[in-house]
Amino acid sequence: MRKVAALVAAAALFGASACQQPAFAAERVVEAPAASRIAKEGSGLKTAIFAGGCFWGVEAVFSHTKGVTSAVSxxxxxxRRQADxxxxxxxxxxxxEAVKVTYDPRVVRYDELLRIFFSVIADPTLKDRQGPDRGAHYNAELVPLSAEQRAVASAYLSKLKKSGLWSRPIVTSIEPAKTFYPAETYHQDFAAKNPRHPYIVRWDVPKVSALKRLYPSLYRAKFRRN
Incomplete structure (x- = not known):
């Protein structure tokens, strides 16, 4: 509780702080289409980076996804100096804000992670914001870490643009990989450690519930702790 109190205090001190702004409107759940290009990544664990607003919710969803072995906020x-x-x-x-996801492609493919991401985590039509959070640090971005992931991500975004599921243009971008800095310890597994936190209850529990409802074969009840 001390860490949560410190987080709230930091939000008050620094203004529009991460994961702490008031609710504006409910996030829309959309069952994104299955990918036309299936990821072919072979065996062995793979890693990709997803930015989709506050990292608490991104991490929570992927931590409940079968095949994900690690989700780090x-x-x-x-x-490095400003990664604070x-x-x-x-x-x-x-x-x-982003989450580095390590997964077993024999259990869950990269294209399936993309489908989950756009179905229950990020609205691909929003720029510099997601849910109640505003600012460029909340932008939704895909950061592939291999040529295959980049090709699959590009094909998938093209499919989303043609799907007609969103009335506004798709603006989520594919970004080159840069350095990823793990967030402070108290951010890791935040939803699991703080299930009654108002932000988690309001914004992130519904995302995990949507994962279970839309993709039951890829959902696991036990939270994958880092």
Missing amino acids: GYHGGT YKLVSSGITDHV
Whole structure:
């Protein structure tokens, strides 16, 4: 509780802070289409980075996804010196909140992770915001870490644009990989450690519930702790 109290205090001190802004409107759940290009990544664990607003919810969903062996909240891009919650959440750095996901492609493929991401985590029509959070550090971005992931991501975004599921243009981008800095310890497994936190209850529990409802074969009840 001390860490949560410190987080709230930091939000008050630095203004529009990460994962702490008031609710504006409910996030829309959309069953995104299955990919036309299936990821072919072979055996062995693979890693990719997803930025989709507050990293608490991104991590929570992927931690409940079968085949994911690790989901680490952190900051993508920027500098090591500024990879600090207070600075990133103030909006003065070049980081985005992101989650590094390690997964077993024999259980869940990269294209399936993309489908989950756009179905229950991120609205691909929003720029520099997601859910109740505003700022460039909340932008939705795909960060492939291999040529195959990049090709699959590009094909998938093209399919989303043609799907007609969203009335506004698709603006989520594919970004080159930069340095990923793990966030502070108290951010890791935040939803599991703080299930009654108002933000988690309001914004992230519904995402995990949507994962279970839409993709029951890929859902696991036990939270994957880092």
